[in-house]
Amino acid sequence: MDVNAVDKALQVLVKKRTELAALDYSNPKYDELEEQLHDLEDDFQDEFGADLEKVLQTVHDKHCPDNDVLLPIAYLGDGVPVELDGPPQKEGRLILEAAPLRIMLQTGKDNKEEVWSNQ
Numbered sequence: 580m581d582v583n584a585v586d587k588a589l590q591v592l593v594k595k596r597t598e599l600a601a602l603d604y605s606n607p608k609y610d611e612l613e614e615q616l617h618d619l620e621d622d623f624q625d626e627f628g629a630d631l632e633k634v635l636q637t638v639h640d641k642h643c644p645d646n647d648v649l650l651p652i653a654y655l656g657d658g659v660p661v662e663l664d665g666p667p668q669k670e671g672r673l674i675l676e677a678a679p680l681r682i683m684l685q686t687g688k689d690n691k692e693e694v695w696s697n698q
Contacts, residue, residue: 580627580630580631580634582680582697584626584627585627585630585631585680586677586678586679586680586697588619588622588623588626588627589623589655589675589677589680590677590678591619592616592619592620592623592652592655593655593677595612595615595616595619596616596655596656598612599612599613599616620652623651623652624650624651624652627651628650628651631651631675632648632650632651634682634695635648635649635651635654635673635682636648637695638673638682638684638694638695639661639673641694642661642663642664642671642673642684642694643661643662643663643664643671643673644664645662645664646659646661646662651675654673654674654675654682655674655675656674657672657674658672658673658674658675658683658685659672659673659674660672661673663684663686669686670686671684671685671686672684672685673685673694674691679696679697679698680696680697681693681695681696681697681698682694682695682696
């Protein structure tokens with residue numbers, strides 16, 4: 580997996596999501612940006628999905644084995660809620676972040692831990 584290419588593509592996706600989030604549904608550019616975002620997400624999944632799913636599976640196996648691995652784009656933004664292996668068993672979120680490419684585990688409002696990186 581070319582982590583630099585994944586990171587760059589992920590940054591483009593995040594930028595496009597941010598642009599879309601800044602628009603109101605009534606904005607004439609909204610539909611066009613939304614379509615562009617979906618195309619970018621499809622391309623990202625086609626090009627990097629299989630490799631990232633393997634990485635995500637490794638993270639899931641270690642931290643939240645009872646949770647299914649979702650498509651990598653689901654881990655962007657707010658991330659994916661997961662039940663962490665205990666004891667004590669608690670909830671968290673896995674978040675795929677860019678610059679640098681990494682996966683964060685958030686447990687609580689201000690508690691984030693890097694659980695995978697390309698470094």
